[in-house]
Amino acid sequence: MSTSAAVIETMQRTVGSFRKPPRIRKPLKLDRHRLPIPHVKIVVGETHSCRLREHFHNTLQDDLMYMTYIHENGPRPPPQPVRLTYDPNNPYTKFRHNPPVGGSQLGKKPSPPSSPKNVIQLEKISLHTMSREALSSRSNLLGAIAAFRALSGENPGGGGWESSKGIQIVTGKKTAHKWKIRPGIPVGVTVDLKGPKMYEFLGTLVEFVLPRLREFPGIVLPPESTSMATPSGVSGVVSFGLPPEAMGFFPQIEINQDMYPKLYGMHIHFITNAEGVGAQNRARALVSGFQIPFARK
Amino acid sequence: MWVRNALSSCRRHPRGPFHPFSRSLATEASTSSPVAPPESSLPQTSHPKTSQRLPITTAIILNRSPLITRTPSLFERAYYAYQARIQRALHNPFPYEFWFKEGSPLETRFRVEDMKRERKAFGKPFGMPATDAEGNVVGPTYEDIGLQEEDEESMPRTHAVDTQGDVKSLDRKGQRNLYLLIKAKSGEEGEEIWKFPEGGLQKGELLHEAAARDLTAVCGPYMDTWIVSRKPIGVYNPPSSSSENSKSFTFFCKAHILAGQVRIDKKHVLDFAWLTKQEMESRLETDYWLGVKDILSDF
Structure with a gap:
């Protein structure tokens, strides 16, 4: 067949060697580290196609659009005007706070109308760990930082991407005597993964780590009777935790596990663009499409 | 306009005897006027004489997802x-x-x-x-x-069936989305046409339930499939039924094949093929092709 022959031909053709670099006539200016400053801002793009992102675009996106579609007849009616409890024109009640009528709106935010444009997708994966030893000495956080760098491959401004923040240190916000936390002291590390690195991490997690965990049934779902009208129910985030021994199953850590002072457990948050009522269920549907198992107790 | 009619005919009838499901699910329309029953190609899905034939059929778009990544250009x-x-x-x-x-x-x-x-x-x-x-x-x-070096060779990206031109194998075209088409006799003339597997809707049955039943009836029980959603993903109104008293609608449900293979009953279905979108155009009738081409994946 001509098409398969064309595919084979494309595969066999190698990307030819690159042209010789031009002769340097005038050396580049040097920065304060005596390193040359290029004429253009160099940004490292993708070096290979991303398998899981392709899977999302080929298969998951269509299915999720059909699964999460909610039919609406025509455009939505405009929101009801708020019935004011206190008349702002009355000088006596002019500055009184007008509470919204109809009770708490927490967890009742309506989801945006279904459309092909807002099909649910994974925006980022956030990893987070808290180290109790860091409270006594902040140098104990170094092991967690090194492990997270190996896991995520993130560097601040890495590859010329200014949006890449790298590993960030989490500091205490409030005083909590029970856990010896004071404002400003480092207690843990966090890292946000986006784009191809996010899919790479997801693939590693699904193929190397979760199958090797002992007695891991899947992300445990809350009982069916649990109300979804909570802030987490409408935020479109799926979260779960991994025990410290799970870190040893990541190939990046496994190869030289003895270089780390200890293994760290971590929280993993899959952050999606879903919002409104039922967002968490939609996020679970998306994440399960990447083969993350779920289980009910 | 007919799309609108079709959708409204799917809404639960207020006086219907069948109430337990919410409005968002597509249920059968209970028609009050007598409607000429469309010819069903499959005796398995024919109804008992007492029940009224409905102008709705469900067709299943059975998809085999890509097995390997796309070859970069x-x-x-x-x-x-x-x-x-x-x-x-x-x-x-x-x-x-x-x-x-x-x-x-x-x-x-x-x-x-x-x-x-x-x-x-x-x-x-x-x-x-x-x-x-x-x-x-x-x-x-x-x-x-040098001594311990062994060259790691990657597997070929084309399967043997690609060179043989076998359209029935599920191993063909691993990079592409494949869809199942069947060849069956249609209508009074008995002409052989290619189409998606389809069947009728029984009274009180939901579209996705009918889709599951019809798929087993047409393609045999020897495969694992998963019907993606309860909602249909498209509707087709054949031009022959455009007159007011013989309207018929085909609703498409999407499904994935997970394991197994189609086994057809030669009496009712003549042939089947797993095809990409581009290979379908030559086999399908023009109207049918125009009705379904936008719900299939280009790659």
Whole structure:
């Protein structure tokens, strides 16, 4: 067949060697580290196609659009005007706070109308760990930082991407005597993964780590009777935790596990663009499409 | 306009005897006026004489998802190679002492492989064994792993059935989305046409339930399938039924094949084929093709 022959031909053709670099006539200016400053801002793009992102675009996106579609007849009616409890024109009640009528709106935010444009997708994966030893000495956080760098491959401004923040240190916000936390002291590390690195991490997690965990049934779902009208129910985030021994199953850590002072457990948050009522269920549907198992107790 | 009518005919009838499901589910329309029953191609799905035939059929778009990644085009590969060169030129020095034990075979292997990659990326002066001031080689050389070197060959990206032109195998065209088409006799004339597997809707049955039942009836029980959603993903109104009293609608449900293969009953279905969207156009009737082409994946 001509098409398969064309595919084979494309595969066999190698990307030819690159042209010789031009002769340097005038050396580049040097920065304060005596390193040359290029004429253009160099940004490292993708070096290979991303398998899981392709899977999302080929298969998951269509299915999720059909699964999460909610039919609406025509455009939505405009929101009801708020019935004011206190008349702002009355000088006596002019500055009184007008509470919204109809009770708490927490967890009742309506989801945006279904459309092909807002099909649910994974925006980022956030990893987070808290180290109790860091409270006594902040140098104990170094092991967690090194492990997270190996896991995520993130560097601040890495590859010329200014949006890449790298590993960030989490500091205490409030005083909590029970856990010896004071404002400003480092207690843990966090890292946000986006784009191809996010899919790479997801693939590693699904193929190397979760199958090797002992007695891991899947992300445990809350009982069916649990109300979804909570802030987490409408935020479109799926979260779960991994025990410290799970870190040893990541190939990046496994190869030289003895270089780390200890293994760290971590929280993993899959952050999606879903919002409104039922967002968490939609996020679970998306994440399960990447083969993350779920289980009910 | 007919789409609107079709949707409204799907809404639960207020006086219907069948109430337990919410309005968002597509249920059968209970028609009050007598409607000429469309010819059903499948005796398995024919109704008892007492029940009224409905102008609704469900068709199943059974999809086989891609098995392997897409082969990047020459342009994409040139782009990736260029970016890999930039990354290689700019990356931080690799901390060998952190990742490997000093002088371990794994380290030697990694160093030699990295030298190869370096030479491939930048050309001859790069990626050669390191030398000291007198020109003596220090560090690992290509010969160090020469004996244990085995060339890893990747599997071919085209299956044998691709060259044989077998359209019934599920291994064909691993990079593409495939869809199941069946060939059956239609209508009074008995002409053979290609179409998606379809069947009628029984009274009180939901669209996705009918889809599951019809798929088993047409394609046999020897496959695992998953119907993606309860909602139909498209509707087709054949032009022959455009007159007011013989309207008929075909609702399409999407499904995935997970395991197994189609086994057709030769009495009712003549042939089947797993085809890409582009291969379908020549087989389908023009109206049918125009009705379904936008709900199929281009690649």
